[in-house]
Amino acid sequence: MNKLKILNDPIYGFITIPNSLIFDLIQHKYFQRLRRITQMGMSHLVYPGAHHTRFHHAIGCVHLMQKAINILRFKGVTISKEEEEALYIAILLHDIGHGPFSHAMEHSIVSGISHEQISLLFMERLNVEFNGSLTLAIKIFKGEYERPFMCQLISSQLDIDRADYLKRDSFYTGVAEGNVNSERLITMLNVIDDNLVVEEKGIYSVEKFIIARRFMYWQVYLHKTGLVAEQLLIRVLSRAKALTNNGVKLHASTPLKYFLQNDISLESFTNKTLDIFYELDDYDIVSAMKEWKYHDDFVLRNLCDMVINRDLLKIKIKNKPIKALSLEKHINALIKKHSISKSDATYFVFSDEIHHQAYQTKKQNINILYKSGKIQDIVKASDHLNLKALSKPVTKYYICYPK
Structure with a gap:
């Protein structure tokens, strides 16, 4: 059976499935379930186009991860075949534990359990089924791998997950302000001392990314x-x-x-x-x-x-x-x-x-790499006055009652 399929995505065009293990995971009933989980919860009641699913998003993430690995290798970062496969698995399955309408279930019929924890349970179960071939992916997903940049690609303030969902959600809602240039951002990535950095010439793309994220939260996700x-x-x-x-x-x-x-x-x-x-x-x-x-x-x-x-x-x-x-x-x-x-x-x-905080200065900072070799946090590196303001948490209050 031909497992190196090509999928057509409305955002990136043709996406290739990198290997047969990824194909088998996509075909698995646990992953196929994501076709029936809306990516944006109840947002389609505001933006009628927002009917895309977690399935769409996960496949898009694998595509961006392929780009990221190719770019980093081109820049001399060593990534083994095993690490490459583990990165694909971790990003493919990062959202597999989402319940109906994405977040509603976490706050109602199960208690004290997040979708990340359920994702991990699914991954551990699949690891048994696939004879231990997800072990390294699980380590990266949990943030326990000795090369931090791999964990940062899966979960950080500038990760593959955000690079896809901002672009995808902005496309399906029709909210153009959220459209980030994820391909440019990925092209600007590099690794120094096993940590992810963005090259100096990508600084404006990062600024746009943070501002787009703030906009999408207040205008779309928290509409x-x-x-x-x-x-x-x-x-x-x-x-x-x-x-x-x-x-x-x-x-x-x-x-x-x-x-x-x-x-x-x-x-x-x-x-x-x-x-x-x-x-x-x-x-x-x-x-x-x-x-x-x-x-x-x-x-x-x-x-x-x-x-x-x-x-x-x-x-x-x-x-x-x-x-x-x-x-x-x-x-x-x-x-x-x-x-x-x-x-x-x-x-x-x-x-x-x-609450929303567009950029958190105390959490896995987005670091800018200068030609001189100096590394600086985006807030200090940016000449954009807004970024300092965007790193402050914003809290708003609401009341609901019958009309």
């Missing part, structure tokens, strides 16, 4: 409509779990039922749980919500109706914390209107905060 939709989805799943715990029978697919009926944490995430998790995707949640729209429970019925029909709560974003009085006012109005309990009302009236 108020997408934010309220995701919060409603989290509340749908939390309510369904609470009702199930109280003995209420809900129509749901077998995998979704399992996660509603059991308290799942990292300790209880067995191989059996992993096999059930692999069956769970966006379709389970959507079909469940279509059923639950007609349920007797006031909260579940109305939450599902809001998400399915995009008739969402009103949301206001402010620069100062939301006053308790304001929250109380909306809660009381809802209680009075529908004769529901205060705890039920809090599913529809709530406040929280959102």
Whole structure:
């Protein structure tokens, strides 16, 4: 069977699968599941084109990793065949543990377990199946390999993951400001003392990258409509779990039922749980919500109706914390209107905060390499006044309540 396939990607054109192991991993049922996991959660309710999947993104990352390895080798960095393959595997599988709609599940029906931890469980399981051929990839993914630049290519402030998702998300949303020149960024990469650096002439591309990231977060990923939709989805799943715990029978697919009926944490995430998790995707949640729209429970019925029909709560974003009085006012109005309990009302009236820091000065800095051999952090190297401001964390506050 020909395993060196070529895929057509709307962003990069033709992508070649580098070797037969990568092909076998792509063909595996665990990875094929990513075709049914939306890359951008509920963002399609704001940007109708944002229906691309985690599958798209992972394949794009492998393509960029091929470019990065070729560039670094061209510049004299030694990367063995084993390391090359491990880098492809690590970047291909870095998102394999995402649940339905990408992040909603982490905050509702499983507790204290992140998608990175589930990705690792999948990788360890696949490593057994593929006779240990993922061992080095797992080491790199965990950040434990002795050549730090390889770990930085997978996860850092200028990694292959970000280089693909910013470009891809900007393409599918139509938000041009997020479009980074990922190929130029990769061409400017180099390695000094086994750490990733960007050559001096790539400094403006890095500035654009950081600014594009800030823009995409505030305009797209934390867009108020997408934010309220995701919060409603989290509340749908939390309510369904609470009702199930109280003995209420809900129509749901077998995998979704399992996660509603059991308290799942990292300790209880067995191989059996992993096999059930692999069956769970966006379709389970959507079909469940279509059923639950007609349920007797006031909260579940109305939450599902809001998400399915995009008739969402009103949301206001402010620069100062939301006053308790304001929250109380909306809660009381809802209680009075529908004769529901205060705890039920809090599913529809709530406040929280959102944070974003476009560049973190204390975390795996983006270093610029000068011709003289000097290495300097991008904030110091840049003559762009905004970069200093972009390295400060920004917090905003929001309140949601019925229209």
